[in-house]
Amino acid sequence: MIEIKSVRMEFPADANIIVGQSHFIKTVEDLYEAVTTTAPQAKFGLAFNESSGACLTRSDGNDRELQDTAIRNAQALSCGHIFVLVLAVAYPINILNALRTVPEVCSIFCATANPVEIIVARTEQGQGVLGVIDGASPKGIEAPNDIAWRHDLLRTIGYKR
Numbered sequence: 820m821i822e823i824k825s826v827r828m829e830f831p832a833d834a835n836i837i838v839g840q841s842h843f844i845k846t847v848e849d850l851y852e853a854v855t856t857t858a859p860q861a862k863f864g865l866a867f868n869e870s871s872g873a874c875l876t877r878s879d880g881n882d883r884e885l886q887d888t889a890i891r892n893a894q895a896l897s898c899g900h901i902f903v904l905v906l907a908v909a910y911p912i913n914i915l916n917a918l919r920t921v922p923e924v925c926s927i928f929c930a931t932a933n934p935v936e937i938i939v940a941r942t943e944q945g946q947g948v949l950g951v952i953d954g955a956s957p958k959g960i961e962a963p964n965d966i967a968w969r970h971d972l973l974r975t976i977g978y979k980r
Contacts, residue, residue: 822941823949827934828892830905834885836892837904837911837918838937839927840948844869846902847877849921854904855881857917861909864889870899870945882907896937898946900925912978929953 830836841850846867854863864886866878876893880886885905892903906914911930918924929935933954940949961969973979 820942824939824941825936825952826895826939827936828895828903830888830892831885831907834888834905834907835911835930835932836935837902837906837915837927837930838892838896838935838948838951839902839904839918840900840925841867841902841921841923842900842925843923844872844877846921846923847879849923850902850904850918851879853917853921854906854909854914858909858913861914862907863909864905865902866890866893867902868893868896868899874899880905896939896946896948898939898948901948 828836828838847865850865854861862882862885864878864880864882866876866889869875869877876890878886878890880889885907889903889905893901915927915930918927928937928948929951931953936952938949938951939946970979
């Protein structure tokens with residue numbers, strides 16, 4: 820029997836959340852290092868659900884509120900080998916490449932500031948992530964004024980010249 824449910828991630832309005840899958844206990848240390856060396860100004864909290872041995876939610880970070888938020892989300896997911904990173908004063912684009920190069924990271928499910936729901940399956944063995952619902956569905960096709968807005972935004976925030 821498989822039970823499928825949605826788990827809404829809760830995080831501050833001025834933050835982003837990254838949810839991924841990893842496979843080793845040193846995930847917390849390695850992700851901490853990846854964030855701090857890539858975006859030293861970032862404030863963040865990190866939680867990782869161990870899936871063997873003691874099966875603990877392990878955590879770290881440099882902001883207690885964000886760390887507590889990451890822990891609450893990881894425990895709400897209750898999926899093994901899942902990490903939750905709650906990030907402020909930086910954007911996922913600043914650190915995603917560094918996270919992808921961490922040897923134990925298997926995949927990244929989402930990196931967003933949007934409302935996000937994680938779709939979880941539960942079996943007799945435990946729970947696992949099936950996918951994510953990130954933000955809202957498209958409402959139309961980009962028009963010329965939307966293209967101009969996008970171009971201006973990227974230049975205003977420094978991602979394009």
